[in-house]
Amino acid sequence: xxxxxxxxxxxxxxxxxxxxxxxxxxxxxxxxxxxxxxxxxxxxxxxxxxxxxxxxxxxxxxxxxxxxxxxxxxxxxxxxxxxxxxxxxxxxxxxxxxxxxxxxxxxxxxxxxxxxxxxxxxxxxxxxxxxxxxxxxxxxxxxxxxxxxxxxxxxxxxxxxxxxxxxxxxxxxxxxxxxxxxxxxxxxxxxxxxxxxxxxxxxxxxxxxxxxxxxxxxxxxxxxxxx
Numbered sequence: 494x495x496x497x498x499x500x501x502x503x504x505x506x507x508x509x510x511x512x513x514x515x516x517x518x519x520x521x522x523x524x525x526x527x528x529x530x531x532x533x534x535x536x537x538x539x540x541x542x543x544x545x546x547x548x549x550x551x552x553x554x555x556x557x558x559x560x561x562x563x564x565x566x567x568x569x570x571x572x573x574x575x576x577x578x579x580x581x582x583x584x585x586x587x588x589x590x591x592x593x594x595x596x597x598x599x600x601x602x603x604x605x606x607x608x609x610x611x612x613x614x615x616x617x618x619x620x621x622x623x624x625x626x627x628x629x630x631x632x633x634x635x636x637x638x639x640x641x642x643x644x645x646x647x648x649x650x651x652x653x654x655x656x657x658x659x660x661x662x663x664x665x666x667x668x669x670x671x672x673x674x675x676x677x678x679x680x681x682x683x684x685x686x687x688x689x690x691x692x693x694x695x696x697x698x699x700x701x702x703x704x705x706x707x708x709x710x711x712x713x714x715x716x717x718x719x720x
Contacts, residue, residue, distance in 0.1 A: 495564045496607050496656060498600055501663035508662070509606030516613040520583040523620065527580035536709035537584075540577040543710065544585020545592065547573065552593045561677035562660040562670070567684060568652070570616050571644040572692050575633045576699065578712035579620040586612040607659050615651025622647050629719035633712070634696045641689035641696075649685050653678045 501509065527537045548568070555567045573582035587609050594601040601608065626640055627633070657674050664670045699715055 495566075495598075495601055496604050496611070496659050497559075497562055497564075498604060500562055501604070501607060501659050505663055506603065506607070509604070509610065509659075512610040512614075513606035516610045517587070519617045520580075520587060520613055523578075523583045523617065524580035527578055531578055531580075531713050532709045537580055539709055540581030540712070541584040541588070544573050544577050544581045545588040546585075548585045548589025549592050552589065553597060560680040561673035561675070562664075563656050563677050565677070565680050565684070567688070568612070568648075569688060569691065570612065570648040570652075571619055571641070571688065572695055574616060574619050574623070574644070574712075575636070575641075575692060576695065576712060576715055577710075578714070579616065581712075583613055583616055586616065611652055611655040611659070614655065615648045618651055619644050619648050632717055633715045634700045636692075636696065638689055638693060641692040642685070645688040645692065646685050649682060649688070653681050656681075 524537055528534050551568055552566060557564055557566045573585060590608055594605060623644060626643055627636060656677060660670060660674050
């Protein structure tokens with residue numbers, strides 16, 4: 494999902510500053526929700542450190558390869574949401590992305606506003622979708638494959654939509670760009686086939702951690718019904 498350098502440049506990149514500001518507004522809302530109703534500031538900090546480490550590892554350790562206008566990564570946004578909650582997941586995505594750019598890929602830093610928007614806005618959509626499709630009396634360790642698939646599809650689909658937007662905004666609708674966007678979209682949506690299975694495997698493992706259900710490291714909904 495890292496948009497390639499040069500796809501959006503010049504004055505056009507100014508738009509990414511506005512979308513990034515809006516994305517950080519959503520991040521702030523999700524973080525505030527954690528502080529108010531899911532463990533307080535200490536839990537937010539602890540989980541955010543964990544998600545930042547995970548995101549950095551997702552970018553640098555898990556397989557990733559360039560396809561078309563961007564790169565295909567296993568970002569596992571819906572997994573982070575289910576285990577740690579929306580606020581910590583959002584902070585981890587933003588901080589992990591920044592850390593990866595600063596330490597490993599400084600050529601990505603000019604596109605930080607583009608890439609952070611691409612990660613955060615779909616996560617917010619996932620948090621809204623989860624409230625609609627997962628009953629309040631269902632702990633997240635008990636979600637079904639269908640529910641996990643819906644969350645994963647929403648997140649990965651959101652990433653593809655944002656990458657397509659940035660590519661068309663930056664380079665127009667020429668045949669070459671259409672082909673590059675299409676090839677990226679097809680490759681990225683293949684992640685959807687694997688991520689729900691990984692979600693369920695992670696959640697099954699989380700069930701064994703039930704004795705630690707009250708630990709601030711985990712999202713309260715992971716092991717408990719909604720309050």
